[in-house]
Amino acid sequence: MTPNRPPSQPPPSPLGRRTTKSAEAFSRAVELMPGGVNSPVRAFRSVGGTPVFFKSGEGAEFVDIDGNHYVDFCLSWGPLILGHAHPAVVDAVRQAAAEGLSFGAPSPREVQLSERVLAAFPEMERVRFVSSGTEAVMSACRLARGVTGRPLLLKFAGCYHGHADSMLVKAGSGLVTQGLSDSAGVPDEIAALTVVAPLDDEAALEQIFQAHGPRIAAAIIEPMPANNGLLLQRDELLKKLRDLCTAHGALLIFDEVISGLRLRYGGYGHEVGIQPDLVTLGKIVGGGMPVGAFLGSKAHMEQLAPLGPVYQAGTLSGNPVAMAAGRACLDELVGGGAYQKLEELGRLLDERFARIQGKVPWFRWARRGSVFWLHLSEGPLPRRPDRIAPEARERYVALHGKLLDRGLYLAPSAFEVGFLSTAHTHAHVERLADALETECDALVQRAA
Numbered sequence: 001m002t003p004n005r006p007p008s009q010p011p012p013s014p015l016g017r018r019t020t021k022s023a024e025a026f027s028r029a030v031e032l033m034p035g036g037v038n039s040p041v042r043a044f045r046s047v048g049g050t051p052v053f054f055k056s057g058e059g060a061e062f063v064d065i066d067g068n069h070y071v072d073f074c075l076s077w078g079p080l081i082l083g084h085a086h087p088a089v090v091d092a093v094r095q096a097a098a099e100g101l102s103f104g105a106p107s108p109r110e111v112q113l114s115e116r117v118l119a120a121f122p123e124m125e126r127v128r129f130v131s132s133g134t135e136a137v138m139s140a141c142r143l144a145r146g147v148t149g150r151p152l153l154l155k156f157a158g159c160y161h162g163h164a165d166s167m168l169v170k171a172g173s174g175l176v177t178q179g180l181s182d183s184a185g186v187p188d189e190i191a192a193l194t195v196v197a198p199l200d201d202e203a204a205l206e207q208i209f210q211a212h213g214p215r216i217a218a219a220i221i222e223p224m225p226a227n228n229g230l231l232l233q234r235d236e237l238l239k240k241l242r243d244l245c246t247a248h249g250a251l252l253i254f255d256e257v258i259s260g261l262r263l264r265y266g267g268y269g270h271e272v273g274i275q276p277d278l279v280t281l282g283k284i285v286g287g288g289m290p291v292g293a294f295l296g297s298k299a300h301m302e303q304l305a306p307l308g309p310v311y312q313a314g315t316l317s318g319n320p321v322a323m324a325a326g327r328a329c330l331d332e333l334v335g336g337g338a339y340q341k342l343e344e345l346g347r348l349l350d351e352r353f354a355r356i357q358g359k360v361p362w363f364r365w366a367r368r369g370s371v372f373w374l375h376l377s378e379g380p381l382p383r384r385p386d387r388i389a390p391e392a393r394e395r396y397v398a399l400h401g402k403l404l405d406r407g408l409y410l411a412p413s414a415f416e417v418g419f420l421s422t423a424h425t426h427a428h429v430e431r432l433a434d435a436l437e438t439e440c441d442a443l444v445q446r447a448a
């Protein structure tokens, strides 16, 4: 969900898909909400066409207000690892809602979800719940500054951490310069407190720590960067970052809003055997309801109010209905069977995509577990955003509307990843692969 996407493209042709009601709803929406949406990428500006308005979803499929059915490979941008309206989650929400929507006071449901989250991250000792990934990151950064008494944050170009001011910062012109604002409304003075590092470059990291080390409160990274394509990093980069943070007394924050609970009942840190100081979660931890969380050691987390001097609060934090959804979702995941199923689906996707690649040389994809990304260009998969080929975006834009017309919903941006859920079947994956094969062939023919 990196901001400032390129402007809109020509709309895809509807090829029989009914779009009247979505188009009407959108024209009303733009009169009421900026861009007609409550989160920019939903506006379809980077793929063209009109956003689809949905009325219901079940399992891996959802239905728009014109009655078109789609297999969903976007899944609300990650939370729906069990698919839409999973019965256990819906039952838990119903029961919790019937007992009260919000207390603004502690409830056992917070304790129950805390137990489950800390079981998934056993080296973390305390968790605090918030209502979004942005809030989790913003709070973790404040905590890191409070704990260390230092002003700077280090982030990586190509990682998205939500829309808090200090995270909407792009790289300055030189490596060891400080950041520039990436959004209007972020004062230069705030942006200058964020240092931006390139991904996939340990030497640059060394240089940055050499220049700024004693002033860096925390380095934050998506250990599995998945917001600007799936830019899988070498473990060495993450190890180097861990070592530099330790050597310079900075905290390491793994932003696992996407990767947390996605590949295993735990985090990406467990996948690679690297322990961060703080972890941020969102998406899956709320089972489809608005929940974020940040986790850390007792010593760090007890710097938070009411025990310590770092203030952080929320009227709806730990909301009982959201906690119930998160708990039900985690209870479905804890046994591990869900992850086995997701990996099996992922392997089928690899097999089928490899067949397409056999015919269409520019067909490339990255996959980790149930997260995949199409990078439709020959050559190695990029590990940095500036290595993403422009033609990969153009091809994705050309395919997106065609896939919609075939009842396949992928994220409306070439820079966003796709997700599989436990509700997907082999048939769903086959359908995606068949459609991609046909449409990629057609693109090749048109280009010839």
Ligand SMILES: Cc1ncc(COP(=O)(O)O)c(C=O)c1O
Residues within 6 Å of the ligand: 001, 077, 132, 133, 134, 135, 137, 160, 161, 162, 163, 222, 227, 255, 256, 257, 258, 282, 283, 292
């Ligand atoms: C890694 C990461 N961090 C933070 C966020 C922000 O989360 P939210 O959109 O819930 O505020 C996102 C959202 O996509 C994310 O992917």
